[in-house]
Amino acid sequence: MKDWQPKILAFLCNWCSYAGADLAGVSRIQYPPNIRVVRIPCSGRVNPIFVLKSLQNGFDGVLVSGCHPGDCHYISGNYVARRKFAVLKSLLEFVGVEPGRVQFSWVSAGEGEKFAEVVTKVTEDIRKLGPATRLVKNAVSAGAEA
Amino acid sequence: MSKPLKLEKKRFGEFVDVLLSRYWVFGPVEVDGVARFRRIESADALKPGFPGTVESPKGVFFPQMETMLTGDRNEAASTSGPEEPIAIVGARPCDARALLMLDRVFGTGERTDPYWTRRYRDALVVVAGCTEPMAGCFCNWLGSGPFGRTGADIMLTDTGDAFVVEACSEKGSGFLEQAKGLSLSEASGEDQSKAEGVRSAAESAMPEKTDVSSLKEILDRSWDSPLWDRLAERCLSCAACAYLCPTCHCFDIQDEKLPGTGRYRRIRIWDSCMAPLFTKEASGHNPRPAGRERLRQRVMHKFNYFVEACNETACVGCGRCVRSCPVNIDIREVLAEFVNAG
């Protein structure tokens, strides 16, 4: 479809990235409107299955963003998350899901500009990849009957 | 029944072509190194070797996942069944018998299951008799055999370069008599005695039979037997035996969203009493909390409850569970232990 727009789910940690997104907003910084935001208390709250289910449900990409290492509001949530993200990313790439579809960033509460840059980059990466087809659950993949 | 006929193996493709012109045809085909029952759309997809399959053909009539209806917030519509009646070629006698047993469950009585009947009622079951038993086979314990005809419409006996083809039902003889272009000739006396030879050789090759005629009564008084604990210790409580079994038929029904469409589908999917949550109740109580209770349930269902309710054993001795159990729990040993313990 020529008017396809990437649909990206963004998990933003409350204390840093969400605030950073908010700062981008009040500063009137323009960035692509393709993300849908889910506010989470900490990047460590992200269960890898959230990312996989997002792709299953039809999102073309997922962004997870949290506080910079050392700045986590809960001290170590983002360190734990970092290990989870590394493992998740390597598994997705291993099975052949395009690496650009799932991305991770550190954006602080004062980084409105950076947030806009991250979203712009991720949106463009996914626009180039096209609609997600792997992992999507749709009627076409509806099981082995007859 | 009509006279025995002969089909040369080199003309097997023509036989399949005739089936394809009238039916959706299913048979055992190699898919990525594993033989599975699949729908075939051309005769050369099905070779007359009929490899033994890990899974049973029950999925042809009772799919592991079947969409019952689809809908949205305003309305729903039932799915339709196969456009043509189904023919299955290369099922084994045990599998055919099992399908008939499943028909007891789904296709007879006051209420029948339309999702089953729309597939099985008009189906043609072409059975390939077993010229030798596979490891784990014990159909002869349960009143069947390598050339048993229960549930079959047509029986194929492999005599080397040909099959002797015999009708086992009205449906079978109807097909053999009316279908044009089947490339069948009358089986000569020599063909028939060759077939008889193959059959008796197969019967003698069957493993020694354990007498399980009193098993139902023995199980009646074995509820608290320590044998259940001994068995359950090894059992992984997976569903491999149940899903591969040609007679297991428990299922679940779920509604699922179809993402991004605003629609949902209602699916029926296989389930297994071996799964830990099978009997978990909304209160949180689970009457079969441990492997011991679940394994007992499975064995009792097949060899006691079903016998009580329907006067037949819900096991056809196909041996699939024996071959595939990850920890080598062998139902033959289980049955023998109960019989010996009396």
Place this chain on the structure above:
Amino acid sequence: MAGVEQALRETARELLREGKVGTIIGYVRGSTPFRSTPAFIENEEEADRLVFDVTCGSNLARYVRNHGRDGRVAIVAKGCDGRAVVQYLSEGQLKRDDVLIVGVPCTGVLDHGKVSRLVRNRNVTGFREENGKLVFEGDGFEVTADREDVLADSCLRCRYPNPPVHDVFLDEPAEAAPDGLHWQELEKFEQMAAQERWAFFEKEFARCIRCYACRNACPMCYCEECFVDQSDPQWIGKGIDPSDTMLFHLVRALHTAGRCVECGACERACPLGIRLDLLNSKLEREVHDRFGYTPGTDPDETPAMATYDEEDKQEFML
């Protein structure tokens, strides 16, 4: 191997006689010559049934965790099973005193599915090792196979044939596969293009029947309630929709990341012979390379995914 079996039975008898353990978890002959089955040996007479050879394919460690018996148990542990027990210690599932580890050297186990396919499901009445090959015989047939064709895939690349922690070790330690062989298959696989890798897994998982034999055979899958069984929320569909099946395998691999001891029990348990072990192998490599951790080798080490290092590499972060 006959020496190991003899020593095993003697050791078992002694342990039971001296009351050091109440139960020995080991293998006994299965219902066909190329299989064995787990057994719980409780007295000296039964100890003679214990076997240890190439047929011992199950992972016994999982039975150590909730055997339901009083007191201490012993486990006949080949390398991978022994690693699983060590990982239980790391994860606080057992106390060291709960289990007595009888180590045995392993030179690989048969994948019974491969054997069945090799003999085309015919009844095997005997098998023997001859000139480094394995010969399976039955009524009217004999099939010879190279070890590589019938041993489990995980065994062909095994680095830990002997349990790293043990109370008793029988016979001479077995040799590990040559260094570098372990990751060879993985490296070859990673050279394939992304679409090819996706196509490979799509094809493998197309025959998954969601029996969960893989999960239940795995010593590390011991959650009281597995994510596939949760209904509130329901994480994945219970049917065989390819998307749900892929998610099951991906999430299970993630849940066992940094915990998998590469015993291959999952792959051997699969009735359809699916290569799901490749996912686990990949994650074990990742955890090894990034975090320098190998599960099941040091009971005092904290599992990699349960901790962090401030200096962890983050080249993938934006």
